[in-house]
Structure formats: structure tokens, C-alpha cells
Amino acid sequence: MYKKILLVYYSRTWITRKVAQYIEKVTKCDIEEIIDTKSRSWIFWYILAGRDASLKKLTKINNIQHNPSDYQILIIGTPVRDFTMATAIRTYISQNKNNLPSKIIFYCTMWSGGDRSTFQDMTHLCAQTPIWTIQFKTKEIIKNQFSQKLNKFLTNTI
Ligand SMILES: Cc1cc2nc3c(=O)[nH]c(=O)nc-3n(C[C@H](O)[C@H](O)[C@H](O)COP(=O)(O)O)c2cc1C
Structure with missing residues (x-):
């Protein structure tokens, strides 16, 4: 029996x-935070x-608690880092790429740009086209101006 949604983010x-946390509240999905466990100041x-x-380096991440293949939909959230995904998310996908459900969704947060190349890199690494992608600017999140856009996205896709 599949659970519906797993959200994984760094x-x-x-x-x-x-x-x-907003998506978790609205969809009641399971959630997994990826932590980069390499210690650095x-x-x-x-x-x-x-x-x-x-x-495109990899790092050490925490042990994951949820198996993505147990879910119908996997949402992966990452900050944009130099026009690509965060190293911890690259590591997570690399470790789980043979274990992904058929429906994946990507979201990213960023100052100003890099979402397209980030989503392209994630698509390539997952070897799978996402059913949806959505990007947010850091300042719209800080100012709490993201919920309307996110609600529309959740209603249309999930
Ligand atoms: C090292 C580094 C590289 C970044 N590169 C980009 C970038 O290429 N494009 C962009 O718009 N924002 C970039 N940012 C900004 C982050 O993507 C943005 O602040 C993000 O919302 C942070 O998310 P977090 O708080 O979840 O880590 C960068 C930030 C850091 C620290």
C-alpha cells in the first residue's frame, strides 16, 4: 500500500x-530533512x-527515515546554489535514483535566478521528467508572499 506524498528538502x-513546512501542513505529507553532516565552520x-x-561534488548526509519508493509522489526542495541544486540534494538523489516513484515534483528557492538550470540538472540526475516544477524568490518567502502561488500549485498538481 503506497502512501501518497513524501517531501524531501535541504x-x-x-x-x-x-x-x-507549509506544504506539510496543507497536504499532511511525510517529510524528510536532508542534513549535510560534513562539519564546516x-x-x-x-x-x-x-x-x-x-x-557537482557530493557530501555526507544523514541517514534517511523514509523510503521514496513507498510513495506515489516525491517532492524535492532545494535552494539554488551557483545555478544548480545544493550538494546535499545532489547526494540524496544520487543515493536514491533507482528508488524514486514515477511522479516527482521539484521546487527551489533562490535570490534571483538559476531555477531552470537547477531543474534541468535535477531532471538529468533523476533520469526522470518531473510532473511539475515551481520556484520561489527568497524575498517572497521572507515576506510571507508565497502561499497564494503555492496553494494554486498544490490544488492543480496534488
Ligand atoms: C553559496 C551560495 C550560492 C547561491 N547561488 C545562488 C544562485 O545561483 N542563484 C540565486 O538566485 N540564488 C543563489 N543563492 C541564494 C539561495 O539560493 C537562497 O538564499 C535560498 O533561498 C536559500 O535557501 P535556504 O535558506 O533554504 O538554504 C546562493 C546562496 C549561497 C549561500
Whole structure:
């Protein structure tokens, strides 16, 4: 028996998490936070986060609690890092790419741009076209101006 939705996300400064928590509240989905367990100081992390993402490096992540293949729909949320997905999300997809449900959805958060290349990279890595993608600007999340767009998206897709 399949459960309906699993939402997997990574968030360093809680912006992508805010969207994840909203989707969890509305859809009652299961949720899994991916944590980059490689220890780095804040400043060192900031310098390396962009470089590691653009070099398509992998990292160490926490043990996951939910098997994505137990679900009908998998939503993956990531911040944009140097025009691609966060390293922790790249690692999650790499470790689970043979285990994904047939319906996947991507969302990303970003300052201004990079969503298209991020979604292309995620599609390529999953070897599967998402049924939907949606992007949010950091400032619309900070100002709580994302719920209307998100509600429309959830009503149309889930
Ligand atoms: C190292 C680094 C690289 C980033 N690269 C981009 C980028 O290419 N395009 C963009 O619009 N925002 C970029 N951002 C901004 C983040 O995507 C944005 O602040 C995001 O909402 C943070 O999400 P989080 O709080 O969930 O980690 C970057 C941020 C960092 C720290």
C-alpha cells in the first residue's frame, strides 16, 4: 500500500524549510530533512557551498527515515546554489535514483535566478521528467508572499 506524498528538502538558512513546512501542513505529507553532516565552520561553509555545488561534488548526509519508493509522489526542495541544486540534494538523489516513484515534483528557492538550470540538472540526475516544477524568490518567502502561488500549485498538481 503506497502512501501518497513524501517531501524531501535541504535548507541551510530555513527559507526552503519554510516552504516545506507549509506544504506539510496543507497536504499532511511525510517529510524528510536532508542534513549535510560534513562539519564546516559557517564562513568556510559559505565559501565552499557554491564551489561544491558548481563542481557537482557530493557530501555526507544523514541517514534517511523514509523510503521514496513507498510513495506515489516525491517532492524535492532545494535552494539554488551557483545555478544548480545544493550538494546535499545532489547526494540524496544520487543515493536514491533507482528508488524514486514515477511522479516527482521539484521546487527551489533562490535570490534571483538559476531555477531552470537547477531543474534541468535535477531532471538529468533523476533520469526522470518531473510532473511539475515551481520556484520561489527568497524575498517572497521572507515576506510571507508565497502561499497564494503555492496553494494554486498544490490544488492543480496534488
Ligand atoms: C553559496 C551560495 C550560492 C547561491 N547561488 C545562488 C544562485 O545561483 N542563484 C540565486 O538566485 N540564488 C543563489 N543563492 C541564494 C539561495 O539560493 C537562497 O538564499 C535560498 O533561498 C536559500 O535557501 P535556504 O535558506 O533554504 O538554504 C546562493 C546562496 C549561497 C549561500
